[in-house]
Amino acid sequence: MQKNRFCTSSSKRALRTDRSESLMPAGPALSSWKQLTSSAGKKMSDTGQQLLSEGRRLYGIALWRALTGDSGDSANKDIRRAIVALSSAMNWLEGWDSDGFDLAHQFLDKSGELARREFSAGCCFDFRDDAYHQACPVALAHSRVGMSAGFVIKQSHCSVCGKDPEECEHISGRVYDGERCCRVITEAELLEVSLVERPNQPDARIHSYTLTRSELYASLGEGFAWGMTISCDRCLNPCRGLSYPMRNT
Structure with missing residues (x-):
């Protein structure tokens, strides 16, 4: 019984590790990140x-x-x-x-x-x-x-060009002609607020x-x-x- 619990726990840890690694950017994306x-x-x-x-x-x-x-x-x-x-x-x-x-x-x-x-x-x-x-x-x-809000973004636009961030070429956080690009959220649905460090x-x-x-x-x-x-x-x-x-x- 104890061995089975240990194996199950190890499998879960491995699964979480694999997921974390799969979400990490690689190559040029890692450098940009x-x-x-x-x-x-x-x-x-x-x-x-x-x-x-x-x-x-x-x-x-x-x-x-x-x-x-x-x-x-x-x-x-x-x-x-x-x-x-x-x-x-x-x-x-x-x-x-x-x-x-x-x-x-x-x-x-x-x-x-x-x-x-x-x-x-x-x-x-x-x-x-x-x-x-x-x-x-x-x-x-x-x-x-502190507090961290979880929400669904319903409407937003790029601060540089005003287009949908999913469709424009600008990357949030980068500076273009002296202006730092960000995603301007104009409508969202609040889901929850979590306490975080x-x-x-x-x-x-x-x-x-x-x-x-x-x-x-x-x-x-x-x-x-x-x-x-x-x-x-x-x-x-x-x-x-x-x-x-x-x-x-």
Whole structure:
């Protein structure tokens, strides 16, 4: 019995391997595929580095203002914008630039701490629809999970010539006369949305989640009253590292 199960499992693995290999491009197509992959990686990295640079710049401005006693609305906006930029930088750099990803993570933690320490009015859980929500980009960025949509394309056209992509000669991802070709989808039917570790669209992430009554009462004790303002102190504590929920499923 055990031998039969082992053989069956091995056969399935071989079948999956054969299918994967049969789907890989070969010859000139493989070379083109590698070029497109490299181009996509460079685009991801470049975008991520731009976001990282902007986030660090805004963090520096907010820090300088805090050190000079300016904790006004402009400084608060700067640190909030820094947090959004650095969170997005992590999304774009993940898998393409590990050093940049780690640096964005470090500055995101620094920005979160500065925001909570100097501009605490903006560090509260959202209360809407009779429920509390965690919507802080710092907290959410530490859980590396995103969303990937599955859908049927009903109508689309080439961004270069406007024709049906199946009929035109342009290849998506390549640059023609300074314009990067892409498939413009004008009509589609959504089939499902899956949770993934690294979504194809880097910023397709969870933007908030609901906090349960039980965990709030357990954390805040008898003095807690439903509907009261609750400050989030997460960023005042040392970073516990990143979590990868999809690796445990």
